[in-house]
Amino acid sequence: MDSKDRQIIRALQCDGRMTNQDLAEAVNLSPSPCLRRVRNLEAQGVIQGYSAVVDAKSYGLPITVFVRIKLERHGEADVKNFERKMQLIDEVLECHVLTGAMDYQLRVLVPDLEAYEEFIRNRIHPVGGIASIDTSFVYGTVKRTAVFPAAR
Amino acid sequence: MDSKDRQIIRALQCDGRMTNQDLAEAVNLSPSPCLRRVRNLEAQGVIQGYSAVVDAKSYGLPITVFVRIKLERHGEADVKNFERKMQLIDEVLECHVLTGAMDYQLRVLVPDLEAYEEFIRNRIHPVGGIASIDTSFVYGTVKRTAVFPAAR
DNA sequence: CCCCTAATTGGCAGAATCTGCCAATATTGA
DNA sequence: TCAATATTGGCAGATTCTGCCAATTAGGGG
Missing domain, CATH: 3.30.70.920 (Lrp/AsnC effector binding domain/regulation of amino acid metabolism (RAM) domain)
Structure with a gap:
């Protein structure tokens, strides 16, 4: 859990359906390592899931x-x-x-x-x-x- | 906003990154009309966005x-x-x-x-x-x- | 200061997914 | 019953994902 992980988390809290390439670009990584970080956060239970925000x-x-x-x-x-x-x-x-x-x-x-x-x-x-x-x-x-x- | 829309909403609240085909299957639609309903709900502001759920x-x-x-x-x-x-x-x-x-x-x-x-x-x-x-x-x-x- | 080890990164290619368009179907109201 | 309208299902080009390998970077010991 470093600063990059936290950046990824905040980006996905803003938009949980962001494509991996956009996310990678937003946090200054290439898609591969970015996706791997996301998968790690999911496996560790830091990211517990994704949800639609509904009125x-x-x-x-x-x-x-x-x-x-x-x-x-x-x-x-x-x-x-x-x-x-x-x-x-x-x-x-x-x-x-x-x-x-x-x-x-x-x-x-x-x-x-x-x-x-x-x-x-x-x-x-x-x-x-x-x-x-x-x-x-x-x-x-x-x-x-x-x-x-x-x-x- | 009919019962099908509400089904879609609850499914996306459970898992906001569900693929459109899985969503379509879950609510008994084919992918096309399912996606169109989702886009409508987004455009009307019923679905306000998507977000990662983080610990x-x-x-x-x-x-x-x-x-x-x-x-x-x-x-x-x-x-x-x-x-x-x-x-x-x-x-x-x-x-x-x-x-x-x-x-x-x-x-x-x-x-x-x-x-x-x-x-x-x-x-x-x-x-x-x-x-x-x-x-x-x-x-x-x-x-x-x-x-x-x-x-x- | 250098080297060695290990972790992380970047890119590529096959597979899966998305999404705009058209015809077919179901629904509504007269 | 019929016609008008909205909704649906399927197909195809475009985008995105994701597993693999080589290259780069970071950290520790001599």
């Missing part, structure tokens, strides 16, 4: 919600149960463990407010062991990039 | 932080100033406006805790007009997917 509204899911959840108990079983359930809920795109009061933060996508209510009632509450839920709707998005800072 | 830790940025910020005043000028500054800070990967107390939530990536302190001191405070900052460090990530729910 959720156009797709039909205009409402983004950040949900913060606190559990009643934090025993092994309770935690495992909660985390396994999160994996299975399609509306939950992200689930992070936060420091502090052993909280979770979810990023959830729904078509409308009614669907959000149903989501809480039919998907989250049935998980059980939840002490409190804090909901923040996303009113607008000022910035959203996949590109890491160049740093060091 | 931040391997890249050298192991600390993810969610930062919630409340402004002192919410005049046009204050808001514009804040939002423009956020665009310019490389460590800020996301900045959302949240409903409620006119708050923002940032997703920030830094190499270590010292860098986070510097980030707050040298990048956020100088923006000015900030009433309060609430920091939540990400302790672990249970789930992180780009794939939208199938829905409807």
